[in-house]
Amino acid sequence: MAQDGIASKIKELSKLRMDMHGKDFLLTWEKSDADIRGTLLTAEILKGLYESNISCVLFKSGLAVSNFRDNSTRTRFSFASASNLLGLAVQDLDEGKSQIAHGETVRETANMISFLTKVIGIRDDMYIHEGNKYMREVGSALDEGFKKGVLAQRPNIVNLQCDIDHPTQSMADLCHLKQVFGGLDKLKGKKIAMTWAFSPSYGKPLSVPQGIIGLMSRFGMEVSLAYPEGYDLIPDTLKVSEKQSKQSGGSFTVTHSMEEAFKNADIVYPKSWAPMKVMEERTQLLRAGQRDALKDLEKRCLENNARFKNWECNERLMSKTKGGKALYMHCLPADITGVSCREGEVSAKVFEKYRIPTYQEAGFKPFIIASMIVLSRVKNPAKTLAALLKTRVPRYIE
Amino acid sequence: MAQDGIASKIKELSKLRMDMHGKDFLLTWEKSDADIRGTLLTAEILKGLYESNISCVLFKSGLAVSNFRDNSTRTRFSFASASNLLGLAVQDLDEGKSQIAHGETVRETANMISFLTKVIGIRDDMYIHEGNKYMREVGSALDEGFKKGVLAQRPNIVNLQCDIDHPTQSMADLCHLKQVFGGLDKLKGKKIAMTWAFSPSYGKPLSVPQGIIGLMSRFGMEVSLAYPEGYDLIPDTLKVSEKQSKQSGGSFTVTHSMEEAFKNADIVYPKSWAPMKVMEERTQLLRAGQRDALKDLEKRCLENNARFKNWECNERLMSKTKGGKALYMHCLPADITGVSCREGEVSAKVFEKYRIPTYQEAGFKPFIIASMIVLSRVKNPAKTLAALLKTRVPRYIE
């Protein structure tokens, strides 16, 4: 991005009435339109500064704590990259995956890890109806600690995926759409198909489809959610999406046909997930430590999944999309037929065609996370970013 | 803290005749009174600078190696925070918990991890009569490496808990006492009860009670150590405490009644530990890898513990303290009756009353560790800290 481009984006940012300073980023639909636009803009500005070899270091010291209660590679690296870009050092809080800490432990630990901490990134997507709640429990412990003088500052929480939303993913996806279509306003009237797809594994979180419909329904798009009967998401996320669609002049529809969703779509996002009911049963069994019952549940679910092997994003289905040229999206890694599994979410041919674009999609995530950190910590972000652009401290010496 | 406060503390520091440059911090009772006072002051100065948004970065690069031979959350984060505050990057040395490395391996590894290292933080509290020895073994390997030109600098060691002492804990506790009572000199004549307390777990280290009596006996306090018969600490630590009490004009007494210790106490520190004899047996069995014998030992100890369930810090006992208002302290996490266990060290009501103060107590630890690093590395700390205060580089941009 030319530096004029950066400057004009900073100007645009300065006009937004955001309310993000000192706030956690837990669900996109709790954020105002200005907040969403500002987060995108700030991510683009940081990416522009980065690519112009201008340092984005705002912190001389400070910790960024990551708390991954489920595996992660790309989000882990995105969080580490974002923190490092701003000058924060990452410190992992490793609790052991099996433990669901609550009550006293959360309250205490939240404070113990925060004495010199600026941001806490949390992934907690294994236990349905629990992950987002956990983040809020951490948040209120931090509120108390700050209020009562335990903490010199109140670190902000970034949701790195919970049971409800995956905002760093959906916002990176939105960055990608903004770039591909040439602006948020160009998304109006476009059709996006968020569809279930077959996968040989089971128990995938619901946060991506919920996050996508919960965010994309805000821009006047035709949001089509498709899944086999029984593969329901958390009902509240559909209600939010429906409401937002109406407000933004778009539409929100649910169908049980992948083909219907793909028909005339500008964008398709085929991705597997487990039915909410299954996740509820699984959460209960995980908590009770019932291994045999868990194995049995897995077996039943895989058998049920197998009835929907035709939910694969392939050339035949892609040909139904607008001009046969819809943009394919995925949060990665995808289950690719004949590549990473025998039968999966997407055919090898379709995936290969869109492979590089999916990498580019993922490339926005570090900057989206950095943006969320900046906006939660910095009082006047436009001014601070303008100062970085003006001072032009080189990020590295070549 | 106002910046005048920081400046006056720096002035106070400049008058102390400390001898900490280039020295390890292994046992508080090896340090002079000036060293102890200087460590507290430096911690307070760093905390003041931090809270005034003044950067404390003294190192452009350099490693802080952490070697945790037992689990840790709060000390791990405190060490990471302290290192980061000063500009050092943490690198974990992960040996695997089961291995007791000695001899050639220690000598070699100590050098191999130290080529660009400024400080090594070690926790080794599992094996009685071994942990502190191990630190000294590392220390003399570093001495040799530095003397013979292997190392460009000799990293300093900070004891993050051993079998004998837990100086970063006891010094943070002392910081807390200094703040609560308004000065070290105000501690004279105060009664502190360091008492055993019931816990449903077994094998807790002895380092906290030993560290507390070994430090608090230096300030003219009435130190009352209480534990059920048989729950002996390492005898040498009692001798040190007795000697120091005499020198400082205080007293040191041992009792086997929790109530007697609490009587008229200004401060109570009820905390479980395992008898030294048990730790010796356990160390031997751990080394021999005798799992069945270990299980049997655990069973016997828990049965013995169970005879002392009445050693719980509750409202009845607290009412015996001075005005019923003694300061409750704990290194955390505490075993809280009805909260984290069925029956524990402290009743929920007492703990809740002092919960926030115990968090504040813990909040001194990062600064105590940073202080120990600064004093071991910097030749003229008062001058260096004054320069930080004068230059006022912002720690972060808001």
Next chain:
Amino acid sequence: MAQDGIASKIKELSKLRMDMHGKDFLLTWEKSDADIRGTLLTAEILKGLYESNISCVLFKSGLAVSNFRDNSTRTRFSFASASNLLGLAVQDLDEGKSQIAHGETVRETANMISFLTKVIGIRDDMYIHEGNKYMREVGSALDEGFKKGVLAQRPNIVNLQCDIDHPTQSMADLCHLKQVFGGLDKLKGKKIAMTWAFSPSYGKPLSVPQGIIGLMSRFGMEVSLAYPEGYDLIPDTLKVSEKQSKQSGGSFTVTHSMEEAFKNADIVYPKSWAPMKVMEERTQLLRAGQRDALKDLEKRCLENNARFKNWECNERLMSKTKGGKALYMHCLPADITGVSCREGEVSAKVFEKYRIPTYQEAGFKPFIIASMIVLSRVKNPAKTLAALLKTRVPRYIE
């Protein structure tokens, strides 16, 4: 090193016609003589700056990713130290040791971890004929990602040990030789014995002996490779060494007698490894997950090793070397008879005599790695290093 010394080395560096910018460091024999000399010089310059308390920070932010597919302590710390010296933050990519990722996964992961990454250090030495190939697979994925706009920069790869070479080790060893003998040109005509030695363990990689003959054969030395019949290395590495020996005016010979190799040697490097055929069988069994067959293979190999217990570097053998005073080298940790094992690669007496020199040998590794990073990232290294020397930003405040 005096600062005049640093300046003259920078001048020397400026005259070399290197071709390392933007290049990976995978095998020493793919690098030109100027590249090798430049890498040594840059390591020495960085060491000189470090010891003169001059900051070597070239990066305000940026990640250094480490990917250890086998255990490591000293290389891990060397990589961390090097990265930190230059201002990069280390982020581990932890795949789980058992997984051999290929194809789609490598291509995708390589890009996902690289959005803000400057360097990727990889150790992959478990699977023969695989490790180096894996690094090239990562490299070409990065090429594609950079070319297609996924990555703003193409991180460089540093080989931290593969199935073929261990360039950070052999180059650190060469630094040591340069210092001990007073210059690379002084190595001409010197005899180095790279010999197999007995070890009570099995399956040690071939990369060190292959790396040593593949590098030392370039300086006109008499390179004598010795091993018991059957303990063959990868044939190509012998061909390279032979060719280079001829070109440099030295010699390259293979013998099956340790004594013959030691005869008149100026330098000895006795170190155990597994026969290539065994590593091939082992790789196959590891991939197939055949535990019983692996145990059986181990048993057979240890039995075969046991036939060569007399391949121990002891005083009798050392007395055969030039003046009985050959320089003993080892990559550490060595299997020391009576110290770390009952019977091993080297007698306790010989090792103890050279213990400190082997530590010094290891001490070059952080600077060799830092040098490889600098030369791959910086366009005009002599100019950049001269600027560091001139600006003299203190690395730390004392």
